[in-house]
Structure formats: C-alpha cells, structure tokens
Amino acid sequence: MSQESTASTAPRKSLFTPFNVVAGVIVLVGLVITFLRFTKGIGAVTNLDDNNPWGIWISFDLLCGVALAAGGYTTSAACYLFGLKRYHSAVRPAILTAFLGYALVVFALHYDVGRPWRLTYPIFLSQGTTSLLFEVGLCVFLYLTVLFIEWLPAACEWLRLDKLRKVLVKLTLVLTIFGVVLSTLHQSSLGALYLIAPSKVHPLWYSPYLALFFFVSSMFAGMSMVLFEGTLAHRNFHELMDETHLEEAPGVVTGFAKACSVVMCGYLIMKMFGLALENKWHYLATGYGVLFLVELIGFVALPAYLYAIGARERNRTLIRFTAVWTVLGIVFNRFNVSLVAFNWQLPSADRYFPSWMEIAISLFVVTVGVLAYRFICTRMPIFYEHPDYKESH
Amino acid sequence: MSIKRRTFLGLIGAAGVTVASTGARAAGNAHFDGYPGSKGVLFDATRCIGCRKCEAACNAVNELPAPAEKFDDLTVLDRSRRTDAKTFTVVNKYETPSGGPVYRKMQCNHCLEPACASACFVKAFAKTPEGAVSYDASVCVGCRYCMIACPFNIPTYEYDEPLSPRVRKCTMCRPRILEGRLPGCVEACPKEALTFGTRDELIKIARKRIEKYPDRYLDHIYGEREMGGTSWLYISGVPFSQIGLREDLGYASAPELTSGALAAVPVVAGLWPALLGGLWAINKRKEKIARQEKREAVENAVARASAEAESKLSAALSKAEVENRRRIEVEVKRALEEAGLNDTKEEG
Numbered sequence: 001m002s003q004e005s006t007a008s009t010a011p012r013k014s015l016f017t018p019f020n021v022v023a024g025v026i027v028l029v030g031l032v033i034t035f036l037r038f039t040k041g042i043g044a045v046t047n048l049d050d051n052n053p054w055g056i057w058i059s060f061d062l063l064c065g066v067a068l069a070a071g072g073y074t075t076s077a078a079c080y081l082f083g084l085k086r087y088h089s090a091v092r093p094a095i096l097t098a099f100l101g102y103a104l105v106v107f108a109l110h111y112d113v114g115r116p117w118r119l120t121y122p123i124f125l126s127q128g129t130t131s132l133l134f135e136v137g138l139c140v141f142l143y144l145t146v147l148f149i150e151w152l153p154a155a156c157e158w159l160r161l162d163k164l165r166k167v168l169v170k171l172t173l174v175l176t177i178f179g180v181v182l183s184t185l186h187q188s189s190l191g192a193l194y195l196i197a198p199s200k201v202h203p204l205w206y207s208p209y210l211a212l213f214f215f216v217s218s219m220f221a222g223m224s225m226v227l228f229e230g231t232l233a234h235r236n237f238h239e240l241m242d243e244t245h246l247e248e249a250p251g252v253v254t255g256f257a258k259a260c261s262v263v264m265c266g267y268l269i270m271k272m273f274g275l276a277l278e279n280k281w282h283y284l285a286t287g288y289g290v291l292f293l294v295e296l297i298g299f300v301a302l303p304a305y306l307y308a309i310g311a312r313e314r315n316r317t318l319i320r321f322t323a324v325w326t327v328l329g330i331v332f333n334r335f336n337v338s339l340v341a342f343n344w345q346l347p348s349a350d351r352y353f354p355s356w357m358e359i360a361i362s363l364f365v366v367t368v369g370v371l372a373y374r375f376i377c378t379r380m381p382i383f384y385e386h387p388d389y390k391e392s393h
Numbered sequence: 394m395s396i397k398r399r400t401f402l403g404l405i406g407a408a409g410v411t412v413a414s415t416g417a418r419a420a421g422n423a424h425f426d427g428y429p430g431s432k433g434v435l436f437d438a439t440r441c442i443g444c445r446k447c448e449a450a451c452n453a454v455n456e457l458p459a460p461a462e463k464f465d466d467l468t469v470l471d472r473s474r475r476t477d478a479k480t481f482t483v484v485n486k487y488e489t490p491s492g493g494p495v496y497r498k499m500q501c502n503h504c505l506e507p508a509c510a511s512a513c514f515v516k517a518f519a520k521t522p523e524g525a526v527s528y529d530a531s532v533c534v535g536c537r538y539c540m541i542a543c544p545f546n547i548p549t550y551e552y553d554e555p556l557s558p559r560v561r562k563c564t565m566c567r568p569r570i571l572e573g574r575l576p577g578c579v580e581a582c583p584k585e586a587l588t589f590g591t592r593d594e595l596i597k598i599a600r601k602r603i604e605k606y607p608d609r610y611l612d613h614i615y616g617e618r619e620m621g622g623t624s625w626l627y628i629s630g631v632p633f634s635q636i637g638l639r640e641d642l643g644y645a646s647a648p649e650l651t652s653g654a655l656a657a658v659p660v661v662a663g664l665w666p667a668l669l670g671g672l673w674a675i676n677k678r679k680e681k682i683a684r685q686e687k688r689e690a691v692e693n694a695v696a697r698a699s700a701e702a703e704s705k706l707s708a709a710l711s712k713a714e715v716e717n718r719r720r721i722e723v724e725v726k727r728a729l730e731e732a733g734l735n736d737t738k739e740e741g
Contacts, residue, residue, distance in 0.1 A: 043552030050477055050549040053537035081669050083676030114535020114550070114558040122514040126532045130650055133538045134514035135658060175675060181665045185658060192654035196512055196542045199642050211654045 009346055023367050030364025033357045037111055040370025045357040052343060052352035053376025054112075060362050061108035063190055063334040066103055066140070067214070068327065071229075073176075073183040077353045078259075080176045089245040090252045092154060092382050093233060094226050099147040100369050100376075106144060108365045132192045139186030157389055158380040165389075188215035194337060202341035204283045204292045207274040210337075216267045220260040221330040226324035227256055237377055242384035250316060257311040257319040260326065264304035271296055288344065295336060299329025425621075425646075427505040431524035432570060433592040433624035434579060435599055436498055438636055439609055440586035443470055443484050443496035447578035447587065451482045451500075454566060454577030455647075473637075476500065478551045481563040482578055489631045497636040498587070501526060501547045501563035502616060503624035508647030512542035524592065524624045525565035533560060544620055544642050565624070592624055599628050621646025649691070 037045050048055050075094035079087045110116035123141055128134045147386060149168060156165035191214025194201050208215065230249065234241075241249075243351050275281055303326045310319035376382065381389075449464035451457075458479050462469050470486040489495050503526045512516035515532045518539060535558055540548045549560035551558040566576035574580070579587040588598060595615060603610040615633045616623035620642050627638060634640045 037555075039555055041551075041553045041555040041558065046552075048552060050475065050540065051546060053540035053550060075671070081673045081676070083673075083680065110538075114537075115533070115555075116554075118515075118532075118534045121532055121534055126515040126517075128512045128514040128516045130648060130651070130655070131514040131538065132654060133512065133536060135655070137514055177666050177669045177673075180669055181662055184661050184665060188657070189654065192651065193538070193541070195651050196508055197544070197655055198645050198650065199544045199639060200541075208653065211657065 023371060026360070026363050026367045027371075029360050030367070033144070033361055033364070034111070036357070037361075042112075042114065045169065045355065045361070047352055047355045049352070051346060051350050054338065054342075054351055056339070056354045056358050056362055057108060057112040059114070059130050059335050059338040060331070062105055063367055064331050064336055065105040065108065066187065066190060067218045067330050067334060068220040068225045069098045069101025070183060070187060071216040071226035072101075072150075072222070073179045074222045075226055076150070076176045077180050078255075080172060081180070085253070086248055086251050087255065089242075089248045089383075090226060090230070092117075093229065093377075094222075095147060095150045095372065096154070096376060096382055097225070097229055098222075099144075099151045100372055102140060102144045102147055103362045104347070107139065107368070108362070111361055125134055125137065132189045132195070135189040136186050136193065139182045139189070143179060143182040143186065144176050146182065150175050150179070154376075154380040154382060157386040181292040183218070184215060187218040188212065188216050191337070194342070197342075200343055200345075202283075202336065202344040203278070203280050203289050204275075204288055205337045205341040207278070209270060209274050209277075212270060213267070213274070216263060216270060217330060217333065220263045220267070220326060223256045223260050223263075224326035224330075227253060227320060228327055231320045231323070233383065236374075237383055240377065240383045244385065245383050250314075252257050253316050253319055254314055257307040257322070260323075261304050261307035261311060264300055264307070264326075267302065268300050271300070288341070291336065291340065295329065295332055299325070299332055303329065425506055427592060427622060427624075428520070428522040428524070430591050431522060431624065432565070433503065433524055433595050433626060434565070434576065435590070435595040435626045435628070436603070437586050437587040437588070438495055438627065438629035438631070439496055440584045441484065441496040441498060442584055442586075443467065443486055443494070444583065445470075445484055446583060447583045448480070448482055448484060450577040450581030451563075452480070454569070455481060455564070456535055469605060470496075476547060476549055476562065478549045478559075478561045481561065485633075485637060487636045489635045491577070491631055495631055495636050497627075497630070497638070499545075499547075499637070500578070500625070501565070502545055503563075504620055504647070505622040505624065506620075506646035506648050508542040508544060508620065509539035509548055509560065511647045511651065512538045514538065521567065523565075523567060523570055524568065525567040527564065528560055528562065530557075530559040535560075542638070542647060544647075556580075592626070595626055599626060600641075602628060618644045620644070621649070625700060 035047055042048060046055055046057075071094040075087060075091050078084045079091050087176060106119075109119065113119065119137075120141075122128060122131075122134050122137050149171065153165050153168050156162070156168065188211035191210035191212075194206065194210055195208070198206050230253065234249070275284075284293060303322045306322040306325070310313065310322060339352065411567070445464050445467065452460065452464070452650070455507075460480065470484065473485055474480075474483045476483060476499060482498060484496050484498045486494045486496055503520075503524060505520065507518060507520055507526045510516075510520060510526065514536065515534055517529045517533045519527050521527050535550070537548075537550055537560070539560060540546075540550065548560045548562045550560055566574075566578075569576060575589050579589045588595060590598070596614060599614045601612075603612055609630050610628050611630065611632065613628075613633070615627035615638055616625055621644065627633065629636060
C-alpha cells in the first residue's frame with residue numbers, strides 16, 4: 001500500500017505496483033463479466049432466480065453502499081449545522097467518499113435491473129408513489145445531485161473556476177439541510193422496503209421499526225466509515241494533508257467515536273424494543289436467534305463499549321480497530337436482513353448463494369471507487385485547503 | 394402479531410397523514426372492498442385430479458414456448474414446481490396426512506390490493522376493474538421489487554433475456570374476459586374444479602358448497618380476506634397449509650404494511666428543515682455573540698494595556714529627565730571643579 005502512494009505521487013516510477021496489478025486484474029475481469037451480463041442476460045452471470053430476485057448486488061452494492069456512504073451527511077451536519085467547526089477538515093474527504101459511494105451505487109444498479117436505461121422512468125415518466133422503492137429512487141437521485149454540487153468546489157479550485165465556486169459555496173447551508181432530509185428519507189426507506197414482505201423476512205429481523213433501524217444504524221455506519229477511511233488516507237496520502245487537517249484529525253477521531261458510541265447504545269435499546277413490542281424473545285433460543293445475538297452483542301454492543309473506552313482514553317488505535325469492526329457489523333446486518341433472514345422459510349435447496357461473477361462485479365465496483373478516490377485525492381484539494389482559497393469559505 | 398402491526402399502523406395513520414393514491418389506505422377508516430362486479434375464479438381442491446389440462450390450455454392461450462415435458466406426462470407432479478417465465482400456472486400434488494394426494498393449482502391470485510402494484514415504482518401493475526392484475530412491460534425497469542413483495546411468490550422474470558427482460562405472470566386471460574370468454578384454464582378444466590364468475594357470486598357459491606357438504610370442506614374460503622382479499626379463491630378439504638397455501642399471511646393488505654413508513658415522508662420533509670435550520674441559527678448566533686464578546690474583551694484589554702503603558706512611559710520619561718538633569722549638573726560641577734583646579738595650577 002505504501003508503494004501505491006509513492007506511485008501515485010511520483011508518476012515516473014513503474015505503474016506495475018502490487019496494488020495497480022491487482023486492481024487492473026479486477027477491472028479486466030469486471031469488464032468481461034459486464035460484457036456477459038449485457039449479451040447473455042442477468043441469468044448467465046448470477047444465481048438469482050424467481051424465488052430470490054435480489055442478491056448481493058442489492059445487499060452489498062445498494063444496502064451496504066448507501067449505509068456506508070452516510071458519512072457525507074453526518075460529517076457535514078456535524079460541521080455546518082451542529083456548529084462543530086473543528087471537524088471542518090473532515091468534511092471534504094467525507095463528501096468525496098459519499099459522492100463516489102452513491103455514484104457507485106447507481107453504477108452497480110445498472111447491472112442488477114433488467115433495463116438500466118430506464119432507471120429514470122420512475123422519476124420522469126411514471127411515478128409509483130405508493131412504493132418505498134420510489135422514495136429510495138427519488139431520494140438517491142436527488143442526493144447524488146446534492147453530493148455532486150457539494151463536491152464541486154474542490155473540482156472548481158483544481159480547475160480555477162472561481163466564479164462558479166463562489167456561487168456553490170454560498171449554497172452550503174441549504175445543501176447540507178437538504179442532504180440530511182434526503183438521507184433520513186432514503187436510509188430509512190431502504191429498511192422499509194422489506195415492510196411489505198412480513199411473510200418472507202424472519203420475525204427477528206422483521207419489525208415495524210425496520211425503517212428506524214436502518215436510519216439510526218446508517219449514522220454510526222457513516223461515521224465509522226469516515227474513521228476507517230481516515231486510517232487508510234493517513235497511511236497513503238499523509239504527505240498531501242495540511243497542518244489544519246493533521247491538527248484536527250485526532251479530535252475528529254475521538255469525537256466521532258463518542259458520537260458512535262452514544263448512537264449505538266440508542267440503537268441497541270431500539271432493537272430491544274423491537275423484540276419486546278411483538279414479544280419475539282422466544283426466537284432467540286433458535287439458530288436464527290444465535291445469529292441475531294451475534295449481530296447485536298458482537299457487532300453493536302461490543303463496538304459501542306470499545307468506542308466509549310477509546311474516546312475516554314484517547315486510544316486512537318482502539319477506535320480505528322472498532323471502526324473496522326462496526327463497518328463489518330453493518331455489512332453483517334444488511335446481509336442478515338436481505339439475504340439470511342429473507343426467504344428463511346424456503347427449503348435450503350431454494351435458497352440463494354451468490355455466484356463468483358456476482359462477487360467479482362461487486363469487487364469491480366469497489367475497485368473503481370478506490371481508483372476514482374485516488375485520482376481525485378491526488379489532484380484536488382481534499383486533504384488540504386487550497387492556498388488561494390484559504391479562509392474563503 | 395398482524396393485529397398488533399395493524400394497530401401500530403393505525404396509530405400512525407391516525408396521526409392524520411394520508412397518502413392518497415392507488416393503494417395506501419390504512420389511515421383512518423377508509424377501506425377497499427374491491428371493484429363491484431369484478432371477476433374471479435374459485436378453485437375447489439376436492440375436485441382437482443391433477444390432469445394438467447389447465448396448464449396445457451394456459452400454455453396455448455398465452456402462446457408460451459413448449460415445455461420440456463409434455464402436458465400429458467403426469468410424473469412431473471412428483472416434484473414441487475412453481476411458476477416461471479414460461480409457465481403461468483402449475484398444478485402441484487400434495488401428500489396429506491388425511492390420506493390420498495390433493496392437487497392444487499398455482500397462478501397469480503389477483504389480489505384486491507396487490508402487493509406487486511403497491512411495490513412497483515413505475516406503476517407497471519394495476520388492479521383492473523374486471524378483476525385481473527395487469528402488467529405493462531413498456532415502463533418496467535426490471536427492479537424485481539414486485540417479486541420481493543408478492544406473498545404468493547408469483548411474478549417471475551426473464552433472467553436470460555439480455556436487453557428486454559419482462560416480468561411474467563398469469564393475466565387471468567384479461568383479453569379473453571373482455572371478449573366475454575372464459576380464462577383458458579377454466580375453459581379446459583374437465584372436472585369443474587375451476588369456477589369463473591364475479592367475486593361476490595363465487596363467495597356465495599363457495600359458502601353453499603361448504604354448507605351443503607360440511608364433512609367434505611373446511612369452513613374457510615382462502616383468499617376471502619388473506620392479504621386484504623384476492624380474486625382467486627380456494628376451498629379445500631384439508632388445511633390450506635398442507636396444500637402450499639400459507640396461513641400466516643394475515644389479513645392486512647400490502648399497502649397497509651407500508652403506509653406507516655410512507656406517512657413519515659411529509660413529517661421528515663416538513664420538520665427536518667425547520668429543526669435543522671433552527672439548530673444552525675442558534676449555533677450561528679452563539680458564534681456571533683462569542684465573537685462579539687471576544688472582540689470586546691480584546692478591545693478592553695488593549696485599552697487597559699495601552700493606558701498602563703502610557704503611564705509607565707511618562708513615569709519613565711520624567712524619571713529619565715530628572716536623572717538627565719542631575720547628570721548634567723554633575724558634569725557641570727565636575728567641569729567647573731576641573732576648571733578651578735587648572736586655574737590654581739596655573740597660578741601655582
């Protein structure tokens with residue numbers, strides 16, 4: 001990884017670093033599967049069938065992708081709305097990741113839906129307003145636009161478009177509020193997608209609170225992802241960071257850890273209410289119950305505790321480890337709702353397991369994201385304030 | 394469980410937010426009994442012999458591709474089958490504890506308030522006044538949320554179609570119904586296991602049969618209330634769960650399940666900007682006051698410091714003046730003394 005950063009900043013060196021070679025192979029394989037997908041159909045590359053219409057392209061690329069890109073609205077809300085100016089240097093990286101994350105979610109959907117060129121139909125042609133998926137679609141479309149505009153000042157500084165930049169910076173407050181509204185709506189409605197299928201989702205994961213669970217968990221998912229990316233960025237782009245960024249970083253880490261810990265405790269209580277409301281305690285004694293407890297204790301209660309310890313003792317190594325753990329927990333939760341608990345009553349022969357090509361496309365999408373992130377970070381003022389635009393925000 | 398959920402949704406609905414459209418009607422006391430005079434089909438499990446004539450008719454009427462096994466091959470009944478992109482209806486054989494196999498036909502149940510229609514984000518599905526749930530491939534994006542939503546696992550997808558895949562399902566032979574003809578499967582059934590008519594009539598017929606032969610039938614019409622009611626109805630001599638019809642679906646229609654979540658949209662869209670904007674304004678004011686206080690404090694400090702410095706300076710100046718004067722006096726004195734000394738030397 002360290003070689004990668006030198007390669008990116010010193011282009012004269014060989015391009016064949018281990019990172020580039022692996023990324024290149026993944027991209028090549030992804031392109032081949034893309035060709036197969038659009039010439040032979042979804043059936044040729046996936047294990048989807050009539051009982052299991054949604055696979056990991058929805059579970060990982062959409063559900064996890066959107067949840068983990070929540071760092072954009074949490075960080076910008078903390079800085080611009082909650083008045084936590086000391087997080088200012090964390091906003092740009094978070095907005096960039098959120099923008100790329102959402103862009104990739106939409107990109108990945110082109111593989112999953114049958115006729116991707118019709119993806120704008122629900123917005124412009126025939127609005128199915130009774131559908132939770134309509135809410136998701138409309139909000140993701142609008143929020144992607146918001147994130148693009150929020151990210152644009154960085155590109156303007158790079159390309160020296162001063163007039164445009166001035167106009168955009170004035171929109172910050174409105175965009176931030178709009179972003180939080182849109183995020184609340186679509187983060188929650190991703191969970192609410194499953195409300196319509198109470199007979200298919202295991203009772204431990206089906207709850208009238210599904211929408212709330214998805215929204216609240218998106219907060220600590222997003223913040224943990226900001227912490228995780230911070231770790232990676234400090235390892236690879238350290239020399240790009242200015243003094244302000246480096247000075248503020250430890251504060252961001254402990255501050256976010258504290259916030260995550262509090263939100264996770266609230267989430268834990270809500271999950272308990274979910275069990276109590278419909279008296280589902282007896283399911284805990286089943287196999288699914290064990291899985292549920294692993295998710296709740298291992299991936300929520302434990303990291304909430306570790307975050308609290310890390311924040312109190314200013315142990316940033318512990319916090320960074322916990323962030324990775326929390327991100328894995330979010331992936332675990334989204335997979336549980338959408339794959340493990342979904343269709344739980346079907347015989348095991350009718351259950352879904354992804355094909356290697358589905359996994360390869362998901363890897364391909366992530367790789368494209370990492371490459372785009374690196375391209376932008378090494379060219380635009382993301383980790384530092386552009387000297388010409390200091391104090392002008 | 395479902396009662397509690399309905400109570401919960403009812404409470405949210407009572408909060409006064411109604412999402413008015415083709416489906417979400419949980420709010421308040423409004424309910425939908427189905428279009429008057431809409432058509433349906435009654436399936437009688439005690440009459441079906443598993444001959445697969447309905448499957449053959451369906452295949453022909455809908456011009457579907459020929460199946461791998463011919464329709465007179467009854468060995469396919471030994472395995473469990475479901476609808477797929479090339480098959481809109483299948484008959485399955487169920488071995489029941491009460492002895493003897495029971496056959497049950499599977500196809501779209503044409504719900505009164507269909508989950509697929511409620512879930513579709515481009516309104517590709519619609520409950521038509523004649524009773525059929527129709528599908529319009531010309532707007533379909535292919536998200537397959539209808540397949541997630543359908544409690545009966547009916548919609549299927551053309552996964553092998555690379556560029557123009559469609560969702561496929563039973564149409565209740567709507568074109569034939571509009572022409573005044575029977576659906577293909579009903580017409581082909583040799584045992585009158587399928588009865589076509591208005592849904593209201595069919596419920597009466599089913600009740601009469603149950604009343605007349607109480608030993609032969611269970612006292613329940615499946616589909617009368619399940620998932621808010623369906624246009625395809627079933628009566629049987631064995632529990633419905635034994636012939637693959639789930640009895641845990643509840644009576645709430647699909648739109649009722651999601652109306653609570655949809656009702657949250659105007660709440661968030663209305664409240665959030667006000668609350669967040671307020672938060673921003675409070676913080677901004679706090680910052681402004683803090684800045685002002687800081688400026689005042691600095692000004693005061695500067696004023697105090699400069700006053701102090703001035704007095705110090707003047708004190709130092711006057712002190713220096715005194716010292717200077719004294720030094721001059723001393724110098725003068727010494728000069729005078731030296732001059733006096735020189736005079737006496739010269740004199741001496």
